[in-house]
Amino acid sequence: MNIEKLYRASSCEDALKTLKEDPKNVIVGGGTWLKLTGREIKTAILLDDLSLDTISTSDDVITIGAMTPLHKIEQQDELRTMYDGLFDKTLKQVMGVGLRNMATIGGTIAGRYGFSDIITSLLAMDARVVFYQKGEMQLETFLKTRGKLDDLLISVKIPRREGRGFFKKVATTQLDFAQLNLAITKSNEATYIVIGSRPGIAQNASKAARFVVEQKHLDDSVIKVATDIALNEVTLSSNNKASSSYRERLARTYIERGLKAVFNDES
Amino acid sequence: MKVKTKLNNKPVVFDIEPGEYLLDTLRKHPVTSVKRGCDAASCGVCTVLINNEPMLSCSLLTARTEGKEITTVEGIQDAIRTFYDYFGDEGADQCGFCNPALALTVYAMKHELTNPTLEEVREYLVGNLCRCSGYEAQYRAIYKYLGDQS
Numbered sequence: 001m002n003i004e005k006l007y008r009a010s011s012c013e014d015a016l017k018t019l020k021e022d023p024k025n026v027i028v029g030g031g032t033w034l035k036l037t038g039r040e041i042k043t044a045i046l047l048d049d050l051s052l053d054t055i056s057t058s059d060d061v062i063t064i065g066a067m068t069p070l071h072k073i074e075q076q077d078e079l080r081t082m083y084d085g086l087f088d089k090t091l092k093q094v095m096g097v098g099l100r101n102m103a104t105i106g107g108t109i110a111g112r113y114g115f116s117d118i119i120t121s122l123l124a125m126d127a128r129v130v131f132y133q134k135g136e137m138q139l140e141t142f143l144k145t146r147g148k149l150d151d152l153l154i155s156v157k158i159p160r161r162e163g164r165g166f167f168k169k170v171a172t173t174q175l176d177f178a179q180l181n182l183a184i185t186k187s188n189e190a191t192y193i194v195i196g197s198r199p200g201i202a203q204n205a206s207k208a209a210r211f212v213v214e215q216k217h218l219d220d221s222v223i224k225v226a227t228d229i230a231l232n233e234v235t236l237s238s239n240n241k242a243s244s245s246y247r248e249r250l251a252r253t254y255i256e257r258g259l260k261a262v263f264n265d266e267s
Numbered sequence: 268m269k270v271k272t273k274l275n276n277k278p279v280v281f282d283i284e285p286g287e288y289l290l291d292t293l294r295k296h297p298v299t300s301v302k303r304g305c306d307a308a309s310c311g312v313c314t315v316l317i318n319n320e321p322m323l324s325c326s327l328l329t330a331r332t333e334g335k336e337i338t339t340v341e342g343i344q345d346a347i348r349t350f351y352d353y354f355g356d357e358g359a360d361q362c363g364f365c366n367p368a369l370a371l372t373v374y375a376m377k378h379e380l381t382n383p384t385l386e387e388v389r390e391y392l393v394g395n396l397c398r399c400s401g402y403e404a405q406y407r408a409i410y411k412y413l414g415d416q417s
Contacts, residue, residue, distance in 0.1 A: 003286030006268070006330050032308050032326050035288070044285070048331060071320075096394010098314050098321040098372065174393055175309055 003041045008049055012132045016152045018045050027152065029107020030069065032099055052106070052154065055079075060160055066106025066153045070118070071097055073105060079158070083125065083165025083185050084262075087158075090121040090183070093169050106153045112143055112201055115177040117169050119143070120196030123204055124165070124183035128157040143201055163187030166258035169197075170250050172241075179242035180250040184258035193230055193258075195251055199239045205230035208255075218263045227255045272332045274298070275342030281329055289315065289324035289332060293339065300340045300367040304396070311395035314368035315339050321375045323394075340367035343374050350374075350412050357408040361399035369395045373409055382417055385410050 009015035019025050024042035028034060034044075052067035055076050064073060070091050073079060080088045094100055094117060108118045109129060119139070127139045132152040139156075166184045171177060178197035185192045191209045196202030208230035215222045236247040270281045274296070281292050290313045293301045301324055304310035308326040315324045316338035340347065347370045354360045369392070376383070376391045383391070388410055397405065 003328075006285040006328070028328070031328055031331070032323070034328075035326055036307060041286070044328070046328075046331065092390060095309070096311055096372075097375075097391055098311055098323045098394050099308055099326075101317075101320045101322050102327060175396075 003044045005043045006046060007043050008046045010049065012050060012152050012154065015045050015047060015050070016132055018043060019152070020150065023148070027110075027149075029067065029110060030103040031107075032103045033107070033111065033113075047152075053104075057160070062158045062160060064105050064156045064158070066109075066155055067104050068106075069101050070094060070103050070105060070108075071100035074100070078160070082158075082161075083163055083187075086165030086167045086183060086185065087121050087125065089167045090117050090169070093117060093174065095175055105156055109139070109142070109156065110149055110153050112145075114199050114201045115197050116202065117167075117178055117181045117196065120181045120194050120202040121167055121183045122156065122158070123194040123196075123202055124167075124185040124192040125158050126161075126190060126192065127159075129153060130155045130157065140204060159189070161187040161189055163189075164262035166261045168254045168258065170254070177241060180236075180247050180254075182251065182254045182258060184255070184262050186262045193226075193255065195230065195234045195236075197241075198234065198236050198247065199241060200235070200237065203234045205234050207233050212259065212263070218259060223256050223259050226259065227252050230255060268330065270330055270333050272334065273336040275338060276336070283329045285330065287329045289327045289329045289337070292329040293324060293337075298339050298341065302364055302368065304364075309394075309396075311372070312365050312368045314371050314395065316371055316375060319375060319378065321372045338371070340370050343371070346374060349416075350409075353408040353412040353415075354405070357404045357411070359400060359404035359408045361397075365395060365397045369397070369405070373412075377413060377416065383413065388413065 007018055019027055022042050026041050027045045047067050052065040054065045056063045074088055074091050108116055122139055128136055129139050129142050130136045132154055134151050164186045169178045169181045181196040183194045191213050193205040193209045194202050208226045211229050212226050236244045238244045270283055283292055302312040304312035306325050308323050313323055313325040314321050318335050372395050
């Protein structure tokens with residue numbers, strides 16, 4: 001990797017203008033992934049001076065600035081306990097504290113990484129993302145976009161809801177990428193079943209979640225049908241971490257455990 | 268380019284390349300207690316404290332330390348002297364390559380967590396790999412040290 005020039009942006013507009021000046025210009029979030037990409041960078045744009053590293057709370061939403069380090073998010077009381085501590089469990093399984101003091105929530109989302117555990121949980125919490133130019137949108141909508149990001153991610157918004165949650169990351173070691181990750185949430189407003197590290201980017205099994213909500217009781221036969229629906233709408237593939245058949249076994253096991261945990265209080 | 272920062276409480280100006288990482292800057296300085304392990308943000312032996320928070324110097328652009336305080340193990344000698352006695356008592360010390368980074372992370376943990384459980388200690392230190400010890404003696408030493416210090 002080679003960086004020709006570093007530029008400390010003075011405003012969001014300045015950062016975006018500089019980004020668009022050359023295809024080889026990049027925005028640096030936490031920078032933890034930058035070195036491993038091996039890419040040639042003309043101008044690395046730093047957002048360190050833009051005060052995008054704060055967490056604020058309104059009546060219905062928690063807003064996390066895009067440059068907020070993951071470890072700082074772990075220290076926010078409400079996020080630590082929301083959905084049975086779903087997000088805290090997710091964050092704590094991302095490498096060690098040293099990395100989480102650097103890696104930012106915005107960098108994680110903007111990269112649209114297939115291996116991301118955090119994106120899986122954010123989808124299950126119905127998160128929205130706010131861009132400087134395009135404004136606010138569902139995280140799920142952003143994840144469907146392709147190509148180089150030509151906008152600046154400002155913040156992530158998580159609706160404040162009370163509910164149950166389940167998160168599971170399966171990996172060969174704690175410091176490895178997931179072979180599969182899974183997040184399930186249930187609140188008065190919505191139910192989500194999200195499967196990630198498929199190895200593609202995390203995806204909502206929305207038909208399966210809808211089916212579960214429509215049932216009066218959650219027994220083994222309902223769980224079996226829900227899992228079949230989920231695996232029909234979410235594609236699992238093979239890579240060097242796991243085969244598609246192994247991923248399917250994992251998904252079946254943990255969708256069952258997750259649904260029982262959030263619906264039957266067997267956490 | 269020039270970067271003004273503080274290293275172990277002393278003002279310092281680094282003359283760096285734009286894409287230079289802090290690990291390289293420090294070792295050139297030369298602060299050789301900061302080790303190069305995986306060089307890919309995984310093993311933790313390059314850990315330093317930036318404004319008292321542990322970070323991985325192999326993946327931190329030096330330019331981002333402008334105006335901040337960098338602490339290496341040389342800067343916390345008084346604080347860790349007692350800590351190393353606990354390591355000796357438990358036989359936790361082997362090749363020592365990971366010790367400076369581990370000491371810095373324990374130092375940060377001691378200031379961040381109040382009366383942590385053994386599970387919380389293990390969780391906090393998960394990013395600091397040791398290829399010799401098997402960790403158990405280290406955890407015993409650290410847990411006893413934290414308990415006696417509280």
